[in-house]
Amino acid sequence: MRRAWPWAVLVLAGLGTWHFALTLGIVSRAALAGPEEVLQSLPSVFSRGGNLDDVLSTLFKSGLAFLISVPCGVAVGFLVAFGGPMREPAGFVVDFLRSIPATALVPMFLIIYGTGDNSKVAVAVFSSGLVICLAAVSGFQSRNSTRLAVSQAMRLAGLRRVLLSDLPEALPQIFIGLRAGVSLSLILVVVSEMLIGSNRGLGRVIADMRNTDDKGRLYAAILVTGLIGYGYNWLLAKIEKTVVHWRGLA
Amino acid sequence: MTSGAGRSPVLISAVDIAKTRQLGKLRQRILDSITFHIGEGDRVSVVGPNGSGKTTLLRILLGVEPPDSGQVLPAAPFNSIRMAYVPQDYRNAFYPWLSVRRNLLLPFEVDGAGRALADLLQDYEQRSRAYRISVDLGKYPYQLSGGEQQVILLLRSLMSDPQILILDEPLSAVDQGRRPLIHADLLNTLNSAATSVLLATHDIAEAVLLADRVIVLDQASPRVRTVIDVPLGWPRSPEVRSRAAFGDLVARVSGELM
Numbered sequence: 001m002r003r004a005w006p007w008a009v010l011v012l013a014g015l016g017t018w019h020f021a022l023t024l025g026i027v028s029r030a031a032l033a034g035p036e037e038v039l040q041s042l043p044s045v046f047s048r049g050g051n052l053d054d055v056l057s058t059l060f061k062s063g064l065a066f067l068i069s070v071p072c073g074v075a076v077g078f079l080v081a082f083g084g085p086m087r088e089p090a091g092f093v094v095d096f097l098r099s100i101p102a103t104a105l106v107p108m109f110l111i112i113y114g115t116g117d118n119s120k121v122a123v124a125v126f127s128s129g130l131v132i133c134l135a136a137v138s139g140f141q142s143r144n145s146t147r148l149a150v151s152q153a154m155r156l157a158g159l160r161r162v163l164l165s166d167l168p169e170a171l172p173q174i175f176i177g178l179r180a181g182v183s184l185s186l187i188l189v190v191v192s193e194m195l196i197g198s199n200r201g202l203g204r205v206i207a208d209m210r211n212t213d214d215k216g217r218l219y220a221a222i223l224v225t226g227l228i229g230y231g232y233n234w235l236l237a238k239i240e241k242t243v244v245h246w247r248g249l250a
Numbered sequence: 251m252t253s254g255a256g257r258s259p260v261l262i263s264a265v266d267i268a269k270t271r272q273l274g275k276l277r278q279r280i281l282d283s284i285t286f287h288i289g290e291g292d293r294v295s296v297v298g299p300n301g302s303g304k305t306t307l308l309r310i311l312l313g314v315e316p317p318d319s320g321q322v323l324p325a326a327p328f329n330s331i332r333m334a335y336v337p338q339d340y341r342n343a344f345y346p347w348l349s350v351r352r353n354l355l356l357p358f359e360v361d362g363a364g365r366a367l368a369d370l371l372q373d374y375e376q377r378s379r380a381y382r383i384s385v386d387l388g389k390y391p392y393q394l395s396g397g398e399q400q401v402i403l404l405l406r407s408l409m410s411d412p413q414i415l416i417l418d419e420p421l422s423a424v425d426q427g428r429r430p431l432i433h434a435d436l437l438n439t440l441n442s443a444a445t446s447v448l449l450a451t452h453d454i455a456e457a458v459l460l461a462d463r464v465i466v467l468d469q470a471s472p473r474v475r476t477v478i479d480v481p482l483g484w485p486r487s488p489e490v491r492s493r494a495a496f497g498d499l500v501a502r503v504s505g506e507l508m
Contacts, residue, residue, distance in 0.1 A: 146342035149314040153335035153416070154357045164356070168347040250346030250392035 037216035038223065045205075045220045055224060057200040058189055061117055062228070065124030066185040073129040073181065074174060077136025078166075094133055102127035102184075106192050115198065124188040128181035135177025139170030172247050175240045182232045190225055202228075258289035260325055261414060261446050262311065267320035268472075269306055281307060282472035284320070286465065288414065291444040295457035297503060298467030298475075304450035305338050307467075308418050311448060331414065334407035338418040338450070340400045344391035351387035354402060357410045373409050381405075381431050396423035404432065408439055414446040421456070433459060434488045441485035454507070458482075458499045459491065466506045476506055 015035050021027045022034050033041075044050035080090045106123055113119035151165050193203025202225050209218035240247075267284040270277050280303035288294055296304050309315040312335055313328055324331055334357070337343045344353050358370055378384065383401050391399060404420050421429050433456065439445065440460070451457050457464050458480055466475040480499055482490055490496055 144342050145314075146337045146339040147345065149309060149312060149337060150335060150343050152314050153312060153333045155329060156356075160359075164345065164348070168345065171347075244347075246346030246390065246392055250341065250344070250390075 033215035033219045038219045041214075041216035041220040042223070044217060045224055051202070051205050051217075051221065054201050054205045054221075055228075057117070058186075058193065058202040058225070059228060061121050061201065062124060062182075062186040062189040062232075065121045065189060066128055066182050066232075068121070069125045069129035069132055069181055069185065070178065072125070073132025073177065074136045074167075076129070077133040077170075077174075078140055078162075080133070081137045081140030091137060094130060094137070097126075098130040098134060102188055103191055103195070106195055109192075117198075117200075120189050120192040120198070120201070123192050124185040127188050128185045131180045131184060132174065132177040135180070136170060136174050139173030139177075140166060142173065143169055171244050175236075175244060178240075179233060179236055182236055183229060186225070186229050186232065258291050258444075260287045261290050261292070261331065262325065263287045263323040264307075264311055265321045265323060267307070267310060267317045267322070269303065269310065269315075269318050271303075271306070279472045281310075281317075284474060286474075286477075288446050288448060290413070291446055293440065293447040293461045294449070295461035295464045296448070296450045296467060297452070297454060297457045297464055297507065299469045299507065302467040302469045303472065304467060305418055308335075308416055308448060308450055312416055332410070332412045333414050333416060334410050334412035335416045336400070336403045336407050336418060336420040338422070340396065340403055340423065341392075343403055344399065346390060346392050348390075349387065350385060350389050350391055350394065350402060353391055354387065354406050354409075357406065370409060374405060377405050377408065377435060380435050381428060383428070397425060397428070400424055401428075401432070408435075411443065412445060414448065417447065417449045417451075419451055420449070421451075421453070429453075429456075430488060436460060437486050437488060454500050454503050455491065458496060458503060459486075459488075464499075464503055466503065468507075478502055478506070 018032075018035050022029055022032060046052055046055065076094070080087060080094060083090050102123055105126065106119075109119045109122045109126070113122050147165070147169070151161065156165055189201070190203040190206070192198075193201035194207045195203075198204050202221050205221045206218060206225075209215070209221060263286070265285050267281055268279065269281040270279045272278075280301070284307065286294070296307060298304055306315065310317050311322055312333065313322060344350075345356070348356070354374065355367070355370060358365060378401075381401055383398065385394060385398050385402060391402075394402070400420060400423050404417070407415055407417070421432060424432065437460070440447065447460060449457065449460055461480050463480055464478045466478065468475045478499065482493075482495065482499075
């Protein structure tokens, strides 16, 4: 049974610090809302008349972007890793593209896909897909030499080899990429919602609330993006534990 | 040093194999001028202390590790020789993402070989009963003990009826009480089939029991120290261990390893 009190201590200490930082004037009330205001604003972020549509829109876009980037990243990673002479140059291209801050590419995606949801999803797919791809490349390359010898002695080949040997062998590494990818998807969707003149999404809410000076709702929206990010990672960790059940054991 | 070819047609030859190994900053030559032939039905044991290059030699013969110089010459295209391999590192020999059952049957899925599933499972049941081992096939490999893992690997390799069986310390984690049961089954199999064997082991009695000749490697030199013929003949039963000639051979091999 997990003890409850260390959690309570931490939450109270956090809220206390927050509260006193404001009352003692260490942080200006013009910059930070108090915990009470944020908690009061939280229901309006989730209400139909409030920002529920924005929450769902951000969830949908980031989730969709991640789901598209997984097969793309893994497939390209596979091609690069088993690309023979093409492996090094192709790996360089992937690494270079990944090094471009994806936000710098937002204007390009805006021109290609317009100001709607498509451009935000595209930026997120680009960024998330590349980290997944890099993780997949290293996963497909880092093979256990004993298992390699055994599968060679078994003459495992073709699609059977990919599905039974290569892909599962790469899975632990791929999951590292998935964790990074899901966070990137959310980050880029929220950032592009703020940058591009969009009409929906938590990024837009955050930008709007700053302009209208509704700090309670501003910080409530930030809190919700944090909750979404945490939720994605939690879900992924659960899936990883089931799928890569042998990790650390074999 | 060359060890004589068997009387039977050669299945696979190692010719003038040399291999160095990187140990930190040091390059160490672990194999040099190694030449031998394995004929159809030839049984060859390789003994030697730790680090003498047994595992490397087996991996070179298997075609998974290239020699620095020299050649491995199979009689037929390499891929057409049915090989079964039990690696020393048994923990990494399984696909941990597949159940023990799936791991056990994998080589037969690959071959698409004619053996029916029921037939294979019966073979498995028979042998595992003989070894007095009972494994829950629904488990994952990492849930088995080391000895169980080794026995499953050996069982699988025997079930596949290979032309050549490459065994790298296949019973190192199996308890002493069970080894004679497995040796008996191995002899049984070798008595009735023309399977070739290349066995690396630290168990000198095992090396003599299962082989026609024993290649002795040592650590001081990367070359073959000596090759000892084992004229015990086939078919062979476990009782051969009680013959004076067997004791003499074990003593000779031990003497070479001193």
